[in-house]
Amino acid sequence: MHYTSWDRTDTDAPVLLAEGGPAELGRFTADAATVDGQVWGLSFTKETGARATLADGRVLDAPGNFGRDKTITVDVAGTKYSLINEASTNWIIEDAAGEKIGQFSGAGNGVRQSILEFEGETDLPVETVAGLSWLVRLVLESRLGRSSLVLIGTLIIMSVIAVLAFIF
Numbered sequence: 001m002h003y004t005s006w007d008r009t010d011t012d013a014p015v016l017l018a019e020g021g022p023a024e025l026g027r028f029t030a031d032a033a034t035v036d037g038q039v040w041g042l043s044f045t046k047e048t049g050a051r052a053t054l055a056d057g058r059v060l061d062a063p064g065n066f067g068r069d070k071t072i073t074v075d076v077a078g079t080k081y082s083l084i085n086e087a088s089t090n091w092i093i094e095d096a097a098g099e100k101i102g103q104f105s106g107a108g109n110g111v112r113q114s115i116l117e118f119e120g121e122t123d124l125p126v127e128t129v130a131g132l133s134w135l136v137r138l139v140l141e142s143r144l145g146r147s148s149l150v151l152i153g154t155l156i157i158m159s160v161i162a163v164l165a166f167i168f
Contacts, residue, residue: 003117060131066142
C-alpha cells in the first residue's frame with residue numbers, strides 16, 4: 001500500500017481506507033477502534049496527546065500538544081517514530097533511525113481526507129499503519145481549529161480597520 005485515507009461518510013465513526021478504498025483497514029470512534037478485526041481502546045486530548053491500547057495489550061503512545069508541538073514522538077509498542085512539522089501544514093514521519101517513512105499535509109483537502117502517503121510500498125504492520133494514520137487525522141484536526149481562530153481574528157481586525165478608515 002502506498003497511502004491511507006479516510007471515508008468520513010459516517011462522521012461519528014470514520015473508516016480508514018487502504019489507498020482510496022474499497023479495502024478498509026479500520027473504523028474509528030472517539031474512544032474505540034476496530035482494526036483488522038481487533039478492538040482498540042482510544043483516548044485523546046489535544047493538549048496531552050493520544051493513546052491507543054491494542055487488543056493484545058500493546059500500547060501506541062503519542063504524548064504532546066497536538067495543536068502546537070512541531071514534533072510529536074510516537075511509541076508503537078516499543079518502536080519509535082516522529083511526526084515532524086516541516087513547514088506550515090506539511091509534515092513528515094521519520095523512524096527511529098531518522099529515515100523518512102511518510103508524509104502528510106493539511107493543505108487543500110488534507111484535513112478532510114487526512115492522507116498519509118508512504119515512501120514507496122510500505123511493509124509496516126497493519127496496526128502501525130492504522131495507528132499512524134489515526135495520529136495524522138488527529139494532528140490535522142487539532143491544527144484546523146488553531147488555523148480557523150487565526151483567520152477569524154485577522155478578519156475581525158481587518159473589519160475594525162476598514163470601519164475606522166471609513167469613519168475618518
